Amino acid sequence: MKKNVIVGQSGGPTAVINASLYGVVYEALMQKEQIGTVYGMINGIEGFLADTIMDMNSVEQSGELELIKTTPGSFLGSCRYKLPEDLNDDVYPLLFKKFEEYSIGYFFYIGGNDSMDTVSKLSRYAAISGSEICFIGIPKTIDNDLVLTDHTPGFGSAAKYVASTVREIAIDASVYDNKKSVTIVEIMGRHAGWLTAASALARKEAGDNPLLIYLPEAPFELAQFNDDLKKAFEKTANVIVCVSEGIRDHGGRFICEYSTEAQVDTFGHKMLAGCGKILENYVRNQFGVKVRSVELNVNQRCSGLTVSDTDLNEAEMAGRFGVQAALDGHTGQMVAFERETDTAASEPVHAAAAVSNAADLGAASASCVKHRNTVYKIHPVLKDVNLICNQEKKVPAEWITKNGTDVSDDFLAYSQPLIQGDVSHIMENGLPKYLYRK
């Protein structure tokens, strides 16, 4: 008997989370013998509980499905709803009753740590309640902090945005190169510094700006920063500093908390500032040079025009592979990536040049990019979602170099393949055309 599919998106959006949605929907619509209707839940599991769902078959019939793929943000809307720890809670039978009403056989949730927690709980409840619904997690996060996978869809495009933008900020800062200046770029990542580390890809050659890169994995001290900056000024007049929003001192206190007591607006209300602003102020007062802070903000995760083609293809592949896995009867699993060739050992990073994207998506089985003499190749696998949720993968200590101010060539070799390839957009009136939920 045919069963229906339901798919949802959860947590913060990325530039390619909709490519995974496209992958799930496209693959599910192809499996006409086993799958009936493909539903999307509006605003994740929270919306599903309020019966806000939509029929994805109609999007396909309107000819607009393809446009979802290159639209940033969460097409279905999102939520930050955590299911209760106690599987005896009333919400579980309520949810499964709704699944039954809609004849759901396959459930897909696209998201990060918290979303995998939802997949874990639902699959465990299914096991104890005798439900045969298959629950599969599709990974998504710009933070790249999911364990048991080489990397996470969404990271490559965010990394490409960060690298490209930091390169341009460095150009902008260098136009008055006869005057000293400091530009502090604040990058997303509260606990894991993967995205901040990607700013190293901005260098046109080794030893170039950004000269200082601080991740939350290493403690940050103002006195040391002061010394680092003095040394950086020996190399160039215009220093670019990239910092993760979550940098903390040895005592574990966030640098962005260095101001909260004192900062109030004219009405006496507390103001929140990022660590970039705190450091901007510090440099202005300590060095007396021109200083500016730039917070890359949400554009890191929603910039459609700097999407990495590799990332986009892998995001789609994750969705399609997830559907195949569910049809094979797997449940309580997350789609993960395994890298077949480790480019870290052999690749001189800044010399790498010709890149041809040869993603093999027809079979939804592997993504392969030829990268100089080595071949970057990943293939999707399934991993127990219970081992993934509520874990956090940090940048390994051995990839953090120069006393916590830089990242290693191994990191560059790891991340470089992920930002390769450009995606062309349908343009309308000079702007990218995106698909919006009706």
Add this chain to the structure above:
Amino acid sequence: MKKNVIVGQSGGPTAVINASLYGVVYEALMQKEQIGTVYGMINGIEGFLADTIMDMNSVEQSGELELIKTTPGSFLGSCRYKLPEDLNDDVYPLLFKKFEEYSIGYFFYIGGNDSMDTVSKLSRYAAISGSEICFIGIPKTIDNDLVLTDHTPGFGSAAKYVASTVREIAIDASVYDNKKSVTIVEIMGRHAGWLTAASALARKEAGDNPLLIYLPEAPFELAQFNDDLKKAFEKTANVIVCVSEGIRDHGGRFICEYSTEAQVDTFGHKMLAGCGKILENYVRNQFGVKVRSVELNVNQRCSGLTVSDTDLNEAEMAGRFGVQAALDGHTGQMVAFERETDTAASEPVHAAAAVSNAADLGAASASCVKHRNTVYKIHPVLKDVNLICNQEKKVPAEWITKNGTDVSDDFLAYSQPLIQGDVSHIMENGLPKYLYRK
């Protein structure tokens, strides 16, 4: 007798200021019978005074000249140096002695108001001192505030960046569309709101986000903003507000100054915040909804990947036309644009679709873009630089609508042609390849 050319860049960079540099250098190198060496001054007139110049012929010989065109920022470096008002100052004979040493016959300065002031003073000094050097200004500014020209190179690309980014921020903000939120986007423009007005181009249809747009040309009051926001919430849960950095209240006080007295960091130092941050705080305390502020910052003027092809071509054209004008003996003039067909009257803005860019650059004489049934066409003219420098063109009052919270269709019709067309970049290692001064 052959004379040499010198060209410089001044003021803040844009994404296409180097296209104008390319235009000047390319055209000058073509005129081999009249022009000898083409020099670039490093860091503008300030650098020239310190004898820091470079030979642009060598850039052409290295085959890299073409790459300058799509490199954002000021390739030659910039300065913010103002020549003395008193033409009897010693700096003038010093400068003209240097011009003579380098056999300069033609001087080109690419910049905004202040740069035109430099062109004005040098051409006036030339007139009283009997020098035959021709001084020509090439316009540049993302602010679009130069008078006597339809628009300014640099504005179109910045407007395209703003529109594209605000569209993506609106998508990002809408993913939790079951919860109320406000996103405040702070856009460059201290006195003129052209760039903030361009955020209206982000709308996918009329009446869509950004729902509130505040320019510095209209007074801004918190009480009115509070009312505006309440009305906006009647239309959507996720309100996008675009504000110019330079908005001021009825008393003329900058909104960004609403915090400076109270804001200090933990060391007791004053902190500077933008008006976006002030308004973020205000909304948080008044409305108790999720609120975020995004400062678009320098990326507005240095994003190479969102360059408008129309803008790029016009920037190049301005440079080439400037050289032709100088060879014709003109001096003390700025290259300006005249629009031949005013699309404002007839164009339904959000319906406009097919755009074919047919910039006629071979003759460096006119840029023409077919825009639905009307044709956008500009041609370069010369304007007396003395009438341009130290003036400021603001958004006309009749283009500011809805009690100072929106812009008119006439503005949209004016600005839409300027963001048309995309520019392809040479990519290397997943990032755009740019040219750097050696």
